[in-house]
Amino acid sequence: MSAQSPEDTGEIQALDDLAEATEQAAAEDALDTLPSSGLLSFYDRLRRRIVRLLERRGGKLGERAAPALLLVPDIFMLVARLALDKEVPKATRATLASTLAYFVLPLDLMPEGVIGPAGFLDDLVLALMTLSQAFGKELEPYAEKYWSGSQPLRTVLSDVLRTAGSLVGENLYDRLRKILADKGIEVEEERAS
Secondary structure, eight states: OOOHHHHHHHHHHHHHHHHHHHHHHHHHHHHOOOOOOHHHHHHHHHHHHHHHHHHHHGSSOTTTTTHHHHHHHHHHHHHHHHOOOSSHHHHHHHHHHHHHHHHHHOOSSSSHHHHHHHHGGHHHHHHHHHHHHHIIIHHHHHHHHHHHOOHHHHHHHHHHHHHOOOOOOOOHHHHHHHHHHHHHHOOOOOOOO
């Protein structure tokens, strides 16, 4: 086992503290709003897997992948809450339910079962593409109500989508856009400069 530098130890401790605080706050908040503890269980397992991955391979994932992966559980919970909210328009809820299915199904374009938690990057990009399409319409007040992330949701959408091609690769990004286009969801092109 290799020795960790004080900087690495501090980063790992910060990730642990962030994960613990986020898990506790999200769990308390979610208990008030979600009818199913199954979603909370998935959220908790997902958060633990991602934190463990970052502890082991954080520096090897790239400067954009680690912060993006930490967003995955919060985006999952946001999509779940929106899909379950009867006040959200039915068509939007159906689209969000499809996005949830993509998250939890074992086989997708970057299967988590094969490549580990980094496989959630395509799930994140697809979910943010779906949210960005609906966000400017009727979804914004609901999304803001359920968002538990530390940055404003609009900033997260913009930042991650601008770098989505580098997170998942340009070919995969184009395939995700095509999947959504086939479902009638057009995603505006945002690229890092």
